[in-house]
Amino acid sequence: MTPRIHDLVPTALRRSWATSGHYPDLDLYVLFRAHRVTDPHRTAVIDAQGGTSYAELDDRARCLAAGLAEAGVCPGDVVGIQLPNGWPAVAADLAIAALGAVALPFPVGRGSREVRSLLSRSGARAVIAATEQRGVEHARDLVALADALPALRTVIAAGTGPAPEGCLSLDDLLRTGRADFAPARTDPDAAARILVSSGTEAEPKMIAYSHNALVGGRGNTLAALLPDRLPPRCLFLVPLGSAFGTAGTAVTLARHGGTLVLLDRFTPDAALEAIQAHRPTHVLCVPTMVRMMLDPLAKEPRPPTGLTALVLGGSPLDANTRGEARRAFGCPVVNLYGSADGVNCHTGLAGNAEPDPGLGVTVGTPDPAVCEIRIAPLPGTGPAEPGDPGEPGEIIARGPMTPMCYVGAPELNMRYRTADGWVRTGDLGILDDDGTLRVVGRLKDVVIRGGANISPAEVEGELSAHPDVRDVICLGVPDPLMGERLAACVVPHYGRRPTLESLGAHLAARGLERRKHPERLLLVDDELPLTPAGKPDRATLRARLTAPGTPTHHAQAG
Structure with missing residues (x-):
């Protein structure tokens, strides 16, 4: 059974944002269709198979929508999509809308x-999955889960070769569907998409967004990065299936009539080749991906041309990476703070000055067309009242991009939503006197060493400026004496070999007290592992640190 998706934002507020022009007040397929009608030959998607025009993509989406309808998918049903970046993933988005x-x-x-948790808790009626991707047969695996997913009626396999037993074929649906399919007349305040966030919960969180919140609120985030208001050409190095990737179909195409440049798998060389070949205006990725591209750029400089901005989100952006990237790519580097839970804020294009070296990471001035941001007094359980400027507290947000609710998790709605529509992010932040937001860390992402709290984000930010460090993640590891100790997982610059002593000396010189210095060091000689969403994989790093026989460096216990 599909859980009821209800909007926790008061209706009067939603309507006020539409009246103010923050919402287009149209569903995302209608918006996409308008671009298809006005410029049918414009390129919508560039992927490994070449270019796909708006007209071609629309025909495929309408055929797929007809095929899904014949397979029993109805308005309001949840349909899972587990596909690599490419036109089929985009067509699936549009068909479902x-x-x-x-x-x-x-x-x-x-x-x-x-996957079983997501499909079960959402009550998904169908899922479109890759026949095979990097050795994993996703569609076949989903059929095997059928007994545990009573609501799931249909598995659709996408990819080369025959569909596994028990699956429909995406190619067959595209061939037999009707391009004259009549789309539904959808309320723009109805649910369009469920974003998935691993967060800090035991199971992935699912957050429902309306059409207006996606193309309006989230669309306004990208609108502020389009200085000439021309359709953007966006290279997405993050998966379209991630929260960050939501800016693909709904925002780049439906809202702004742009072009998606897609890689089905990120590698530094492939990303740099795509930038040279396809001349994107914007590159959207996480800081770790940029750091991985900086080394080949240093060995073989090939300054990209035509870039309006690198837009980096998903994890904190340190000043060192920002500076190196701006010099290497020759364009502004935008630090995007955001989450699936309902907050976006970025540093913008204007000036793109060096960040202020104060406490936390500067992430720009909140845009009321996206969301208003306040700082709630800790521990964040009182009324959503703004705190004094400069006082740290929990970041809370409410505005046009605010999602409807958590799906299948009423306890999360109780914990993170207020009666008047505010979202508690679980992030610590400060609003300066001039309205600039600084993110200090996570309320839950704290290492407790002998009763003292340590923010890994603070230590990572300082270590990123060490001359031997190319990339770094800090996290807590269990310790029988102190409860937890801080570990640093470091990717060194080529030919460098940092030590705990050199890292400690660097932190001491930057004014960080001794109790915050890492006590374990794991040197990662290749790259930091990434999650399927493209973020640093802290769970894998923690497993490496705690695995018997892993070569790590220890500080003297105490």
Whole structure:
């Protein structure tokens, strides 16, 4: 059974944002269709198979929508999408919107346990999955889960070769569907998409967004980065199935009539080749991906041309990476703070000055067309009243991009939503006197060493400026004496070999007290592992640190 998706934002507020022009007040398929009508030959998607025009993509989406309808998908049904970046993933997004159904995308690579949890708790009626991706047969695996997913009626396999037994074929649906399919008339305040966030919960969180919140609120985030208001050409190095990737179909195409440049798998060389070949205006990725591209750029300088901005989100952006990237790519580097839970804020294009070296990471001035941001007094359980400027507290947000609710998790709605529509982010932040937001860390992401709290984000920010460090993640590891100790997982610059002593000396010189210095060091000689969503994989790093026989460096216990 599909859980009821209800909007926790008061209706009067939603309507006020529409009246103010922050919402287009149209569903995302209607918006996409308008671009198809006005410029049918414009390129919508560039992927490994070449270019796909708006007209071609629309025909495929309408055929797929007709095929899904014949397979029993109805308006309001949840449809999972587990596909790599490419036109089929985009066509699936559009087809589901045209049906008035709700898309639940998640990246390839998620384990079967997480996938089962997502599909079960959402009551998904159908899922479109890759026949095979990097050796994993996603569609076949989903058929095997059928007994545990009573609501799931249909598995659709996408990819080369025959569909596994028990699956429909995406190619067959595209061939037999009707391009004259009549799309549903969908309320723009109805649910369009469920975003998935691993967060800090035991199971992935699912957050429902309306059409207006996606194309309006989230669309306004990108609108502020389009200085000439021309359709953007966006290279997405993050999966479209991630929260960050939501800016693909709904925002880049439906809202802004742009072009998506897609790689089905990120590698530094492939990303740099795509930048040279396809001349994107914007590159959207996480800081770790940029750091991985900086080394080949240093060895073989090939300054990209035509870039309006690198837009970096998903994890904190340190000043060192920002500066190196701006010099290497020759364009502004935008630090995007955001989450699936309902907050976006970025540093913008204007000036793109060096960040202020004060406390936390500067992430720009909140845009009321996206969301208003306040700082709630800790521990964040009181009324959503703004704190004094400069006082740290929990970041709370409410505005046009605010999602409807958590799906299948009423306890999360109780914990993170207020009666008047505010979202508690679980992040610590400060609003300066001039309205600039600084993110200090996570309320839950704290290492407790002998009763003293340590923010890993603070230590990471300082270590990123060490001359031997190319990339770094800090996290807590269990310790029988102190409860936890701080560990640093470091990717060194080529030919460098940092030590705990050199890292400690660097932190001491920057004024960080001794108790915050890492006491374990794991040197990662290749790259930091990434999750399917493209973020640093802290769980894998923690497993390496705690595995018997892993070579790590220890500080003297105490």
